[in-house]
Amino acid sequence: MKALVIYFSRADENYFGGSMKYIEKGNTEVVAEFIREITGAELFKVERKVPYSKDYMTCIKEAQDEQKRNELPELAKELTDINDYDTIFIGGPIYWGTLPQPMFTQLSKLDFKEKTIMPFSTHEGSGLASIVRDIRKFAPTANIKPGLAIVGSNVNSSKPSLKRWIDEQL
Numbered sequence: 001m002k003a004l005v006i007y008f009s010r011a012d013e014n015y016f017g018g019s020m021k022y023i024e025k026g027n028t029e030v031v032a033e034f035i036r037e038i039t040g041a042e043l044f045k046v047e048r049k050v051p052y053s054k055d056y057m058t059c060i061k062e063a064q065d066e067q068k069r070n071e072l073p074e075l076a077k078e079l080t081d082i083n084d085y086d087t088i089f090i091g092g093p094i095y096w097g098t099l100p101q102p103m104f105t106q107l108s109k110l111d112f113k114e115k116t117i118m119p120f121s122t123h124e125g126s127g128l129a130s131i132v133r134d135i136r137k138f139a140p141t142a143n144i145k146p147g148l149a150i151v152g153s154n155v156n157s158s159k160p161s162l163k164r165w166i167d168e169q170l
C-alpha cells in the first residue's frame with residue numbers, strides 16, 4: 001500500500017471542552033502524524049494562502065462566511081497529482097458541519113478514480129458530520145471506506161483506535 005494523508009489543521013487559539021487555549025499543533029495534525037507512524041503514509045497539509053485568524057471567534061466567522069458563499073479559497077501550495085498513491089486518507093476538523101473550504105479547493109484539483117479513500121475528522125461533537133457525502137462529490141467513483149471521527153481533546157490518545165480502524169478497513 002502506498003498511502004498519502006491530505007489534511008487541514010489549524011494551530012493557534014482553539015476551544016477545548018469549555019475553555020480557549022493557544023496550541024502549537026492542531027488536533028488533526030496530531031492524527032495525521034499517527035497515521036504516518038502506523039502506515040508509513042506521506043503527509044500533505046492543505047494551507048490557505050491567507051490563513052484564518054489566530055483568534056478563535058474571528059476564525060469561526062471567516063470560515064462560516066466562506067462556506068455560506070461556497071468559496072474555494074486560494075491555497076499556499078497545491079498538490080497536483082496523486083498518481084503514486086493507491087490509498088488516500090482525507091481529513092480535517094469539522095467546520096460548520098463539514099470540512100474546511102480549503103480542503104475542497106484541494107480536492108477539486110485531483111482525480112480520485114480507482115483510489116481508496118479513508119475519511120477522518122476531528123470535532124467537538126459533530127462526528128463525521130457530512131464529510132463523506134461531501135468528499136464523494138469530488139471522488140464519485142472512488143472506493144470510500146467508513147470514516148473515523150475523533151473528539152479534538154482526545155487526539156493524543158487516539159493511536160490505538162486509528163490502528164484498529166486502519167487494520168479493519170485496509
Ligand SMILES: Cc1cc2nc3c(=O)[nH]c(=O)nc-3n(C[C@H](O)[C@H](O)[C@H](O)COP(=O)(O)O)c2cc1C
Binds near residue numbers: 014026029064098123
Ligand atoms: C471555524 C470552526 C468551526 C467549527 N465547527 C464545528 C462543528 O460544526 N462541529 C464540531 O463538532 N466542531 C466544530 N469545530 C471544532 C473543531 O472541529 C475541532 O476543534 C477540531 O478538532 C479542530 O481541529 P484542528 O485543531 O486540527 O484545526 C469548529 C472549529 C472552528 C475553528
